[in-house]
Amino acid sequence: MQLNRYLDLCKPKIVLLLTLTALVGMMLSTNFYNDVISGLASLLGFAFLAASSAALNQIFDKETDKNMQRTKNRPLASGNITLLNALIFTSILLFLGSSLMLYFSNILTLLITTFGFIFYSLIYTIYLKWATPQNIVIGGLSGALPPLIGWTAVANEISLLPLTLVLIIFLWTPPHFWPLAIDRIDEYKKEGVPMMPIAKGVARTKIEMVIYAVLLFGASLAPFLYGLTGIFYLVSTSLLNIYFIYLCVAYLNDQENILSMKIFNFSVKYMFLFFLATYVDFLLMLYV
Template sequence: MTNSTLPTLNDFLKLCKLKVVALIMLTAIVGMYMATDALPPIQLVILASIGIALASCSAAVFNHVVDQRIDTIMKRTKNRPMPEGKVNTKQAIIFGVIIGVIGLGILALWVNVLTATLTFFALIGYAVVYTMYLKRATPQNIVIGGAAGAAPPVLGWTSITNQVELDALLLFLIIFIWTPPHFWALAIHRHAEYSKVDVPMLPVTHGRAFTRLQILLYTIILFIVTLVPYLVGMCGLIYLVGAVVLGIGFLYYAVEMLRKPNDEKLPMKTFGYSINYLMVLFVILLVDHYFPLHLSQIL
Protein backbone atom coordinates (compact mmCIF):
# COMPACT_ATOMS: atom_id res chain seq x y z
CA MET A 1 0.00 0.00 0.00
CA THR A 2 1.45 3.40 -0.97
CA ASN A 3 1.22 6.69 0.83
CA SER A 4 -0.41 9.23 -1.51
CA THR A 5 -0.79 11.99 1.07
CA LEU A 6 1.49 13.49 3.64
CA PRO A 7 1.26 11.90 7.11
CA THR A 8 -0.53 13.90 9.77
CA LEU A 9 0.85 14.70 13.21
CA ASN A 10 -1.57 12.14 14.60
CA ASP A 11 -0.09 9.46 12.33
CA PHE A 12 3.39 10.15 13.67
CA LEU A 13 2.11 10.21 17.26
CA LYS A 14 0.57 6.78 16.76
CA LEU A 15 4.01 5.49 15.82
CA CYS A 16 5.22 6.59 19.25
CA LYS A 17 2.95 4.19 21.17
CA LEU A 18 2.03 6.96 23.59
CA LYS A 19 0.18 4.71 26.05
CA VAL A 20 3.29 2.59 26.46
CA VAL A 21 5.49 5.68 26.71
CA ALA A 22 3.18 7.09 29.40
CA LEU A 23 3.79 4.00 31.56
CA ILE A 24 7.51 4.22 30.84
CA MET A 25 7.57 7.86 31.90
CA LEU A 26 5.68 7.15 35.11
CA THR A 27 8.37 4.68 36.17
CA ALA A 28 11.14 7.04 35.06
CA ILE A 29 9.73 10.01 36.98
CA VAL A 30 9.21 7.88 40.09
CA GLY A 31 12.87 6.90 39.74
CA MET A 32 13.80 10.60 39.70
CA TYR A 33 11.87 11.38 42.85
CA MET A 34 12.98 8.20 44.65
CA ALA A 35 16.60 9.17 44.06
CA THR A 36 16.53 11.97 46.64
CA ASP A 37 14.85 12.77 49.94
CA ALA A 38 14.41 16.37 48.87
CA LEU A 39 12.43 17.34 45.81
CA PRO A 40 14.66 17.15 42.72
CA PRO A 41 15.14 20.37 40.68
CA ILE A 42 12.02 20.74 38.56
CA GLN A 43 14.00 21.96 35.53
CA LEU A 44 16.12 18.80 35.65
CA VAL A 45 13.00 16.62 35.97
CA ILE A 46 11.41 18.30 32.93
CA LEU A 47 14.52 18.07 30.74
CA ALA A 48 15.17 14.44 31.72
CA SER A 49 11.53 13.55 31.12
CA ILE A 50 11.54 15.11 27.65
CA GLY A 51 14.79 13.39 26.72
CA ILE A 52 13.74 9.93 27.96
CA ALA A 53 10.27 10.30 26.40
CA LEU A 54 11.66 11.24 22.98
CA ALA A 55 14.14 8.33 23.07
CA SER A 56 11.31 5.97 24.04
CA CYS A 57 9.19 7.27 21.17
CA SER A 58 12.13 6.76 18.81
CA ALA A 59 12.46 3.13 19.89
CA ALA A 60 8.73 2.65 19.32
CA VAL A 61 8.97 4.11 15.82
CA PHE A 62 11.75 1.70 14.84
CA ASN A 63 9.67 -1.14 16.27
CA HIS A 64 6.93 -0.13 13.81
CA VAL A 65 9.44 -0.02 10.95
CA VAL A 66 10.84 -3.49 11.62
CA ASP A 67 7.43 -5.07 12.34
CA GLN A 68 5.44 -3.49 9.51
CA ARG A 69 5.17 -6.78 7.60
CA ILE A 70 3.73 -8.78 10.49
CA ASP A 71 1.70 -5.75 11.63
CA THR A 72 -0.12 -5.93 8.30
CA ILE A 73 -1.13 -9.55 8.99
CA MET A 74 -1.99 -9.38 12.69
CA LYS A 75 -5.48 -8.21 13.61
CA ARG A 76 -4.20 -6.33 16.68
CA THR A 77 -1.79 -4.20 14.64
CA LYS A 78 -3.17 -3.97 11.10
CA ASN A 79 -4.65 -0.51 11.75
CA ARG A 80 -1.31 1.03 12.66
CA PRO A 81 -0.14 3.93 10.43
CA MET A 82 2.43 1.94 8.45
CA PRO A 83 0.26 -1.08 7.55
CA GLU A 84 -2.47 1.35 6.49
CA GLY A 85 0.01 3.19 4.25
CA LYS A 86 -0.33 6.49 6.09
CA VAL A 87 3.41 6.62 6.88
CA ASN A 88 6.05 5.01 4.65
CA THR A 89 9.33 3.46 5.74
CA LYS A 90 11.51 6.47 4.82
CA GLN A 91 9.25 8.92 6.66
CA ALA A 92 9.17 6.73 9.76
CA ILE A 93 12.94 6.26 9.82
CA ILE A 94 13.58 10.00 9.43
CA PHE A 95 11.08 10.78 12.17
CA GLY A 96 12.54 8.13 14.48
CA VAL A 97 16.11 9.32 13.97
CA ILE A 98 15.22 12.99 14.52
CA ILE A 99 13.33 12.50 17.79
CA GLY A 100 15.94 10.00 19.00
CA VAL A 101 18.83 12.39 18.35
CA ILE A 102 16.96 15.28 19.98
CA GLY A 103 16.12 13.18 23.03
CA LEU A 104 19.65 11.88 23.50
CA GLY A 105 21.03 15.37 22.84
CA ILE A 106 18.88 16.88 25.58
CA LEU A 107 20.06 14.22 28.02
CA ALA A 108 23.74 14.61 27.10
CA LEU A 109 23.77 18.42 27.12
CA TRP A 110 21.44 19.30 30.00
CA VAL A 111 21.10 16.21 32.19
CA ASN A 112 24.26 14.08 32.21
CA VAL A 113 26.26 11.85 29.90
CA LEU A 114 25.62 8.72 31.98
CA THR A 115 21.87 8.99 31.52
CA ALA A 116 22.26 9.73 27.80
CA THR A 117 24.51 6.69 27.40
CA LEU A 118 22.20 4.33 29.30
CA THR A 119 19.20 5.66 27.37
CA PHE A 120 21.01 5.04 24.09
CA PHE A 121 21.73 1.42 25.05
CA ALA A 122 18.11 0.95 26.16
CA LEU A 123 16.93 2.31 22.80
CA ILE A 124 19.26 -0.03 20.90
CA GLY A 125 18.28 -2.91 23.18
CA TYR A 126 14.61 -2.54 22.32
CA ALA A 127 14.69 -1.33 18.72
CA VAL A 128 17.53 -3.54 17.50
CA VAL A 129 18.37 -6.43 19.86
CA TYR A 130 14.77 -7.26 20.83
CA THR A 131 12.74 -6.20 17.79
CA MET A 132 15.17 -7.24 15.05
CA TYR A 133 16.66 -10.36 16.61
CA LEU A 134 15.28 -11.76 19.87
CA LYS A 135 11.61 -11.42 18.95
CA ARG A 136 12.08 -13.81 16.02
CA ALA A 137 14.86 -15.98 17.48
CA THR A 138 13.70 -17.41 20.80
CA PRO A 139 10.56 -17.93 22.93
CA GLN A 140 12.54 -16.27 25.72
CA ASN A 141 12.51 -13.04 23.68
CA ILE A 142 10.45 -11.06 26.15
CA VAL A 143 12.49 -12.30 29.12
CA ILE A 144 15.85 -11.25 27.68
CA GLY A 145 14.52 -8.20 25.87
CA GLY A 146 12.70 -7.07 29.00
CA ALA A 147 15.93 -5.51 30.25
CA ALA A 148 15.44 -2.58 27.87
CA GLY A 149 11.88 -2.02 29.04
CA ALA A 150 12.96 -2.17 32.68
CA ALA A 151 15.54 0.62 32.27
CA PRO A 152 13.37 3.77 32.73
CA PRO A 153 13.46 3.99 36.57
CA VAL A 154 17.25 3.63 36.40
CA LEU A 155 17.38 6.38 33.78
CA GLY A 156 15.25 8.57 36.01
CA TRP A 157 17.49 7.82 38.99
CA THR A 158 20.73 8.60 37.17
CA SER A 159 19.20 11.81 35.82
CA ILE A 160 19.21 13.14 39.38
CA THR A 161 22.21 11.42 40.97
CA ASN A 162 24.50 10.81 37.96
CA GLN A 163 25.22 7.33 39.31
CA VAL A 164 23.65 3.86 39.30
CA GLU A 165 22.76 2.76 42.82
CA LEU A 166 21.36 -0.44 44.35
CA ASP A 167 17.92 1.04 45.00
CA ALA A 168 17.62 1.98 41.33
CA LEU A 169 18.51 -1.58 40.35
CA LEU A 170 15.73 -2.89 42.62
CA LEU A 171 13.23 -0.79 40.65
CA PHE A 172 14.75 -2.22 37.47
CA LEU A 173 14.37 -5.76 38.82
CA ILE A 174 10.69 -5.27 39.62
CA ILE A 175 9.86 -4.28 36.04
CA PHE A 176 12.19 -6.94 34.60
CA ILE A 177 10.35 -9.72 36.47
CA TRP A 178 6.94 -8.11 35.79
CA THR A 179 7.42 -8.05 32.02
CA PRO A 180 7.10 -11.80 31.19
CA PRO A 181 3.78 -12.49 32.99
CA HIS A 182 2.45 -9.17 31.69
CA PHE A 183 3.28 -9.86 28.05
CA TRP A 184 2.66 -13.62 28.07
CA ALA A 185 -0.94 -12.99 29.11
CA LEU A 186 -1.37 -10.95 25.91
CA ALA A 187 0.54 -13.57 23.92
CA ILE A 188 -1.86 -16.30 25.07
CA HIS A 189 -4.79 -14.22 23.85
CA ARG A 190 -3.05 -13.58 20.52
CA HIS A 191 -1.25 -16.91 20.15
CA ALA A 192 -2.93 -17.76 16.83
CA GLU A 193 -1.79 -14.46 15.31
CA TYR A 194 1.80 -14.91 16.50
CA SER A 195 1.76 -18.42 15.08
CA LYS A 196 0.48 -17.09 11.75
CA VAL A 197 3.41 -14.67 11.40
CA ASP A 198 6.01 -17.18 12.69
CA VAL A 199 6.95 -15.21 15.80
CA PRO A 200 8.07 -17.77 18.43
CA MET A 201 6.21 -16.44 21.44
CA LEU A 202 6.08 -18.91 24.34
CA PRO A 203 2.42 -19.95 23.81
CA VAL A 204 3.27 -20.79 20.19
CA THR A 205 6.41 -22.84 20.88
CA HIS A 206 5.54 -24.45 24.22
CA GLY A 207 1.76 -24.25 24.37
CA ARG A 208 -0.69 -22.18 26.37
CA ALA A 209 -0.77 -24.53 29.38
CA PHE A 210 3.00 -24.26 29.83
CA THR A 211 2.79 -20.48 29.42
CA ARG A 212 0.10 -20.23 32.11
CA LEU A 213 2.39 -22.12 34.48
CA GLN A 214 5.27 -19.77 33.66
CA ILE A 215 3.02 -16.77 34.31
CA LEU A 216 2.24 -18.14 37.78
CA LEU A 217 5.89 -18.89 38.56
CA TYR A 218 7.03 -15.44 37.45
CA THR A 219 4.20 -13.82 39.42
CA ILE A 220 5.34 -15.65 42.56
CA ILE A 221 8.89 -14.42 41.96
CA LEU A 222 7.55 -10.90 41.36
CA PHE A 223 5.64 -11.02 44.65
CA ILE A 224 8.86 -11.91 46.48
CA VAL A 225 10.96 -9.32 44.61
CA THR A 226 8.52 -6.52 45.42
CA LEU A 227 9.06 -7.23 49.13
CA VAL A 228 12.81 -6.61 48.87
CA PRO A 229 12.60 -2.77 48.90
CA TYR A 230 10.91 -3.01 52.32
CA LEU A 231 13.28 -5.68 53.62
CA VAL A 232 16.38 -3.61 52.78
CA GLY A 233 14.92 -0.41 54.28
CA MET A 234 14.35 1.36 50.98
CA CYS A 235 10.60 1.61 51.61
CA GLY A 236 8.24 1.62 54.58
CA LEU A 237 4.92 0.12 55.65
CA ILE A 238 2.82 2.05 53.16
CA TYR A 239 4.71 0.42 50.32
CA LEU A 240 4.71 -3.01 51.99
CA VAL A 241 0.94 -3.06 52.39
CA GLY A 242 0.41 -1.82 48.84
CA ALA A 243 2.85 -4.35 47.36
CA VAL A 244 1.25 -7.24 49.22
CA VAL A 245 -2.31 -6.30 48.24
CA LEU A 246 -1.38 -5.72 44.60
CA GLY A 247 0.68 -8.91 44.55
CA ILE A 248 -2.19 -10.99 45.90
CA GLY A 249 -4.36 -9.57 43.12
CA PHE A 250 -1.80 -10.55 40.48
CA LEU A 251 -1.46 -14.03 41.99
CA TYR A 252 -5.24 -14.42 41.90
CA TYR A 253 -5.32 -13.80 38.16
CA ALA A 254 -2.33 -16.10 37.56
CA VAL A 255 -3.97 -18.94 39.51
CA GLU A 256 -7.31 -18.38 37.79
CA MET A 257 -5.63 -18.69 34.40
CA LEU A 258 -4.38 -22.13 35.44
CA ARG A 259 -7.73 -23.15 36.90
CA LYS A 260 -9.81 -21.92 33.97
CA PRO A 261 -7.83 -22.58 30.79
CA ASN A 262 -10.96 -22.34 28.65
CA ASP A 263 -11.90 -18.85 29.86
CA GLU A 264 -10.96 -16.78 26.81
CA LYS A 265 -11.43 -13.47 28.64
CA LEU A 266 -9.00 -14.19 31.49
CA PRO A 267 -5.74 -13.57 29.59
CA MET A 268 -6.77 -10.03 28.64
CA LYS A 269 -8.13 -9.40 32.15
CA THR A 270 -4.76 -10.49 33.50
CA PHE A 271 -2.97 -8.31 30.97
CA GLY A 272 -5.10 -5.31 31.94
CA TYR A 273 -4.55 -5.93 35.65
CA SER A 274 -0.79 -6.18 35.13
CA ILE A 275 -0.70 -2.67 33.65
CA ASN A 276 -2.71 -1.22 36.52
CA TYR A 277 -0.56 -3.21 38.95
CA LEU A 278 2.66 -1.57 37.80
CA MET A 279 1.16 1.91 37.66
CA VAL A 280 -0.28 1.74 41.16
CA LEU A 281 2.81 0.06 42.60
CA PHE A 282 5.05 2.89 41.41
CA VAL A 283 2.64 5.53 42.66
CA ILE A 284 2.68 3.82 46.06
CA LEU A 285 6.48 3.86 45.97
CA LEU A 286 6.33 7.63 45.61
CA VAL A 287 3.71 8.09 48.33
CA ASP A 288 5.67 5.90 50.72
CA HIS A 289 8.87 7.83 49.96
CA TYR A 290 7.51 11.32 50.60
CA PHE A 291 4.55 10.99 52.96
CA PRO A 292 6.60 10.00 56.04
CA LEU A 293 9.06 12.84 55.33
CA HIS A 294 6.23 15.34 55.00
CA LEU A 295 4.52 14.01 58.11
CA SER A 296 7.71 14.27 60.17
CA GLN A 297 8.10 17.90 59.14
CA ILE A 298 4.55 18.66 60.31
CA LEU A 299 5.08 16.90 63.64
Protein backbone atom coordinates in the same frame (compact mmCIF):
# COMPACT_ATOMS: atom_id res chain seq x y z
CA MET B 1 -5.26 13.93 11.53
CA GLN B 2 -1.66 13.47 10.35
CA LEU B 3 -0.36 14.50 13.79
CA ASN B 4 -2.27 11.64 15.41
CA ARG B 5 -0.72 9.19 12.97
CA TYR B 6 2.78 10.26 13.96
CA LEU B 7 1.75 10.01 17.61
CA ASP B 8 0.54 6.46 17.02
CA LEU B 9 3.89 5.65 15.44
CA CYS B 10 5.44 6.29 18.87
CA LYS B 11 3.22 3.79 20.75
CA PRO B 12 2.09 6.57 23.13
CA LYS B 13 0.59 4.31 25.84
CA ILE B 14 3.83 2.35 26.19
CA VAL B 15 5.96 5.51 26.11
CA LEU B 16 3.71 7.10 28.75
CA LEU B 17 4.14 4.12 31.06
CA LEU B 18 7.92 4.11 30.54
CA THR B 19 8.13 7.86 31.13
CA LEU B 20 6.06 7.68 34.31
CA THR B 21 8.29 4.97 35.76
CA ALA B 22 11.33 7.07 34.84
CA LEU B 23 9.72 10.09 36.52
CA VAL B 24 9.14 8.15 39.73
CA GLY B 25 12.75 6.97 39.60
CA MET B 26 13.74 10.65 39.43
CA MET B 27 11.43 11.79 42.20
CA LEU B 28 12.66 9.07 44.57
CA SER B 29 16.03 10.84 44.60
CA THR B 30 16.18 14.00 46.71
CA ASN B 31 18.58 15.43 44.10
CA PHE B 32 15.60 15.90 41.77
CA TYR B 33 14.22 18.71 43.93
CA ASN B 34 17.46 20.69 43.73
CA ASP B 35 16.95 21.34 39.99
CA VAL B 36 13.48 20.30 38.88
CA ILE B 37 13.75 22.03 35.48
CA SER B 38 16.84 20.06 34.45
CA GLY B 39 15.24 16.86 35.69
CA LEU B 40 12.08 17.40 33.66
CA ALA B 41 14.06 18.44 30.58
CA SER B 42 16.08 15.23 30.72
CA LEU B 43 12.82 13.32 31.25
CA LEU B 44 11.49 14.89 28.06
CA GLY B 45 14.66 13.72 26.33
CA PHE B 46 14.03 10.23 27.61
CA ALA B 47 10.44 10.35 26.32
CA PHE B 48 11.71 11.38 22.86
CA LEU B 49 14.22 8.51 22.84
CA ALA B 50 11.58 6.02 23.97
CA ALA B 51 9.25 7.29 21.24
CA SER B 52 11.97 6.98 18.61
CA SER B 53 12.70 3.43 19.75
CA ALA B 54 9.00 2.53 19.49
CA ALA B 55 8.83 4.09 16.02
CA LEU B 56 11.92 2.20 14.87
CA ASN B 57 10.30 -1.00 16.15
CA GLN B 58 7.30 -0.32 13.90
CA ILE B 59 9.59 0.40 10.96
CA PHE B 60 11.24 -3.01 11.28
CA ASP B 61 7.92 -4.78 11.96
CA LYS B 62 6.04 -3.04 9.15
CA GLU B 63 5.35 -6.17 7.08
CA THR B 64 4.52 -8.35 10.09
CA ASP B 65 2.15 -5.70 11.48
CA LYS B 66 0.11 -5.80 8.26
CA ASN B 67 -0.91 -9.40 8.93
CA MET B 68 -1.91 -9.14 12.60
CA GLN B 69 -5.30 -7.95 13.79
CA ARG B 70 -3.78 -6.11 16.75
CA THR B 71 -1.30 -4.16 14.64
CA LYS B 72 -2.72 -3.88 11.12
CA ASN B 73 -4.00 -0.33 11.73
CA ARG B 74 -0.61 1.01 12.82
CA PRO B 75 0.45 4.03 10.70
CA LEU B 76 3.11 2.24 8.65
CA ALA B 77 1.24 -1.03 8.29
CA SER B 78 -1.88 0.77 7.07
CA GLY B 79 0.06 3.04 4.73
CA ASN B 80 -0.98 6.26 6.52
CA ILE B 81 2.69 7.24 6.89
CA THR B 82 5.38 6.55 4.31
CA LEU B 83 8.57 4.74 5.27
CA LEU B 84 10.70 7.78 4.39
CA ASN B 85 8.63 10.11 6.58
CA ALA B 86 8.75 7.60 9.43
CA LEU B 87 12.54 7.41 9.20
CA ILE B 88 12.86 11.23 9.17
CA PHE B 89 10.50 11.55 12.14
CA THR B 90 12.35 8.85 14.08
CA SER B 91 15.71 10.52 13.39
CA ILE B 92 14.40 13.86 14.66
CA LEU B 93 13.14 12.25 17.88
CA LEU B 94 16.47 10.48 18.33
CA PHE B 95 18.45 13.70 17.87
CA LEU B 96 16.22 15.76 20.18
CA GLY B 97 16.16 13.09 22.87
CA SER B 98 19.91 12.53 22.86
CA SER B 99 20.63 16.27 22.90
CA LEU B 100 18.30 16.96 25.82
CA MET B 101 19.64 14.07 27.88
CA LEU B 102 23.25 14.91 27.20
CA TYR B 103 22.78 18.61 28.05
CA PHE B 104 20.49 18.33 31.07
CA SER B 105 21.60 15.05 32.66
CA ASN B 106 24.91 13.20 32.30
CA ILE B 107 26.89 10.68 30.25
CA LEU B 108 25.95 7.76 32.54
CA THR B 109 22.25 8.32 31.90
CA LEU B 110 22.71 8.71 28.16
CA LEU B 111 24.75 5.49 28.02
CA ILE B 112 22.10 3.48 29.89
CA THR B 113 19.34 4.95 27.73
CA THR B 114 21.30 4.26 24.54
CA PHE B 115 21.82 0.66 25.65
CA GLY B 116 18.06 0.29 26.18
CA PHE B 117 17.38 1.89 22.79
CA ILE B 118 19.75 -0.43 20.94
CA PHE B 119 18.63 -3.52 22.88
CA TYR B 120 14.94 -2.99 22.11
CA SER B 121 15.04 -1.42 18.65
CA LEU B 122 17.72 -3.63 17.15
CA ILE B 123 18.63 -6.71 19.22
CA TYR B 124 15.10 -7.56 20.36
CA THR B 125 13.13 -6.45 17.30
CA ILE B 126 15.46 -7.89 14.66
CA TYR B 127 16.83 -10.97 16.43
CA LEU B 128 15.43 -12.03 19.81
CA LYS B 129 11.76 -11.71 18.86
CA TRP B 130 12.22 -14.33 16.16
CA ALA B 131 14.92 -16.49 17.76
CA THR B 132 13.66 -17.72 21.12
CA PRO B 133 10.47 -18.25 23.17
CA GLN B 134 12.29 -16.31 25.89
CA ASN B 135 12.09 -13.19 23.66
CA ILE B 136 9.79 -11.30 26.01
CA VAL B 137 11.77 -12.32 29.10
CA ILE B 138 15.15 -11.18 27.72
CA GLY B 139 13.72 -8.25 25.78
CA GLY B 140 11.98 -7.05 28.93
CA LEU B 141 15.32 -5.74 30.20
CA SER B 142 15.06 -2.63 28.02
CA GLY B 143 11.59 -1.82 29.34
CA ALA B 144 12.78 -2.31 32.92
CA LEU B 145 15.49 0.38 32.77
CA PRO B 146 13.44 3.65 33.07
CA PRO B 147 13.47 3.89 36.91
CA LEU B 148 17.26 3.55 36.87
CA ILE B 149 17.50 6.08 34.03
CA GLY B 150 15.34 8.55 35.95
CA TRP B 151 17.43 8.10 39.09
CA THR B 152 20.82 8.47 37.38
CA ALA B 153 19.60 11.52 35.44
CA VAL B 154 19.42 13.49 38.70
CA ALA B 155 21.82 11.57 40.96
CA ASN B 156 24.53 10.61 38.44
CA GLU B 157 25.03 7.31 40.27
CA ILE B 158 23.59 3.81 40.42
CA SER B 159 21.88 2.88 43.69
CA LEU B 160 20.10 -0.11 45.22
CA LEU B 161 16.53 1.25 45.15
CA PRO B 162 16.33 1.90 41.39
CA LEU B 163 18.05 -1.43 40.74
CA THR B 164 15.33 -3.26 42.70
CA LEU B 165 12.72 -1.38 40.66
CA VAL B 166 14.43 -2.56 37.46
CA LEU B 167 14.25 -6.14 38.75
CA ILE B 168 10.56 -5.73 39.60
CA ILE B 169 9.64 -4.52 36.10
CA PHE B 170 11.79 -7.26 34.56
CA LEU B 171 9.89 -9.96 36.49
CA TRP B 172 6.53 -8.27 35.79
CA THR B 173 6.98 -8.34 32.01
CA PRO B 174 6.35 -12.08 31.28
CA PRO B 175 3.05 -12.40 33.21
CA HIS B 176 2.07 -9.03 31.72
CA PHE B 177 2.63 -9.95 28.08
CA TRP B 178 2.05 -13.71 27.90
CA PRO B 179 -1.76 -13.47 28.43
CA LEU B 180 -1.87 -11.22 25.36
CA ALA B 181 0.26 -13.74 23.46
CA ILE B 182 -2.18 -16.49 24.45
CA ASP B 183 -5.14 -14.37 23.37
CA ARG B 184 -3.50 -13.71 19.97
CA ILE B 185 -1.77 -17.08 19.63
CA ASP B 186 -3.12 -17.80 16.13
CA GLU B 187 -1.74 -14.51 14.79
CA TYR B 188 1.72 -15.16 16.23
CA LYS B 189 1.64 -18.69 14.77
CA LYS B 190 0.77 -17.30 11.36
CA GLU B 191 3.73 -14.91 11.44
CA GLY B 192 6.14 -17.50 12.81
CA VAL B 193 6.94 -15.64 16.03
CA PRO B 194 8.06 -18.27 18.59
CA MET B 195 6.15 -16.87 21.56
CA MET B 196 6.17 -18.99 24.71
CA PRO B 197 2.57 -20.29 24.30
CA ILE B 198 3.46 -21.52 20.81
CA ALA B 199 6.89 -23.00 21.58
CA LYS B 200 6.13 -24.53 24.98
CA GLY B 201 2.33 -24.68 25.05
CA VAL B 202 -0.35 -22.62 26.80
CA ALA B 203 -0.39 -24.80 29.94
CA ARG B 204 3.39 -24.45 30.45
CA THR B 205 3.15 -20.69 29.85
CA LYS B 206 0.47 -20.33 32.53
CA ILE B 207 2.61 -22.23 35.04
CA GLU B 208 5.56 -19.96 34.31
CA MET B 209 3.28 -16.94 34.76
CA VAL B 210 2.54 -18.10 38.30
CA ILE B 211 6.25 -18.59 38.97
CA TYR B 212 7.08 -15.10 37.70
CA ALA B 213 4.21 -13.57 39.69
CA VAL B 214 5.54 -15.21 42.89
CA LEU B 215 9.09 -14.06 42.09
CA LEU B 216 7.67 -10.59 41.45
CA PHE B 217 6.13 -10.59 44.92
CA GLY B 218 9.47 -11.62 46.43
CA ALA B 219 11.37 -8.91 44.55
CA SER B 220 8.77 -6.35 45.62
CA LEU B 221 9.55 -7.09 49.24
CA ALA B 222 13.24 -6.26 48.79
CA PRO B 223 12.96 -2.43 49.06
CA PHE B 224 11.12 -2.80 52.39
CA LEU B 225 13.45 -5.48 53.74
CA TYR B 226 16.46 -3.28 52.92
CA GLY B 227 14.84 -0.34 54.73
CA LEU B 228 14.38 1.68 51.56
CA THR B 229 10.59 1.89 51.84
CA GLY B 230 8.00 1.95 54.61
CA ILE B 231 4.80 0.25 55.76
CA PHE B 232 2.56 1.97 53.20
CA TYR B 233 4.69 0.53 50.39
CA LEU B 234 4.66 -2.91 51.97
CA VAL B 235 0.88 -3.09 52.42
CA SER B 236 -0.04 -1.51 49.08
CA THR B 237 2.33 -3.50 46.89
CA SER B 238 1.59 -6.73 48.76
CA LEU B 239 -2.12 -6.35 48.01
CA LEU B 240 -1.33 -5.73 44.34
CA ASN B 241 0.92 -8.77 44.17
CA ILE B 242 -1.48 -11.08 46.00
CA TYR B 243 -4.25 -10.21 43.53
CA PHE B 244 -1.87 -10.65 40.58
CA ILE B 245 -0.89 -14.11 41.85
CA TYR B 246 -4.56 -14.95 42.40
CA LEU B 247 -5.36 -14.08 38.76
CA CYS B 248 -2.43 -16.12 37.46
CA VAL B 249 -3.41 -19.15 39.58
CA ALA B 250 -7.05 -18.86 38.42
CA TYR B 251 -5.73 -18.73 34.84
CA LEU B 252 -4.34 -22.27 35.25
CA ASN B 253 -7.87 -23.71 35.19
CA ASP B 254 -9.21 -21.29 32.59
CA GLN B 255 -9.50 -23.70 29.66
CA GLU B 256 -11.20 -21.10 27.45
CA ASN B 257 -8.61 -18.42 28.30
CA ILE B 258 -11.37 -15.99 29.24
CA LEU B 259 -9.07 -14.29 31.76
CA SER B 260 -6.38 -13.42 29.19
CA MET B 261 -7.28 -9.79 28.62
CA LYS B 262 -8.39 -9.27 32.23
CA ILE B 263 -4.91 -10.25 33.42
CA PHE B 264 -3.24 -8.18 30.71
CA ASN B 265 -5.29 -5.07 31.53
CA PHE B 266 -4.79 -5.50 35.27
CA SER B 267 -1.03 -5.86 34.80
CA VAL B 268 -0.96 -2.41 33.17
CA LYS B 269 -2.90 -0.95 36.11
CA TYR B 270 -0.58 -2.85 38.45
CA MET B 271 2.43 -0.97 37.16
CA PHE B 272 0.77 2.45 37.51
CA LEU B 273 -0.46 1.64 41.02
CA PHE B 274 2.84 0.09 42.08
CA PHE B 275 4.85 3.18 41.23
CA LEU B 276 2.20 5.49 42.65
CA ALA B 277 2.35 3.58 45.94
CA THR B 278 6.16 3.70 45.88
CA TYR B 279 6.17 7.48 45.53
CA VAL B 280 3.43 8.06 48.11
CA ASP B 281 5.46 5.94 50.53
CA PHE B 282 8.53 8.08 49.76
CA LEU B 283 6.58 11.22 50.67
CA LEU B 284 5.26 9.63 53.86
CA MET B 285 8.75 8.61 54.95
CA LEU B 286 10.09 12.08 54.10
CA TYR B 287 7.45 14.23 55.78
CA VAL B 288 5.63 12.11 58.38
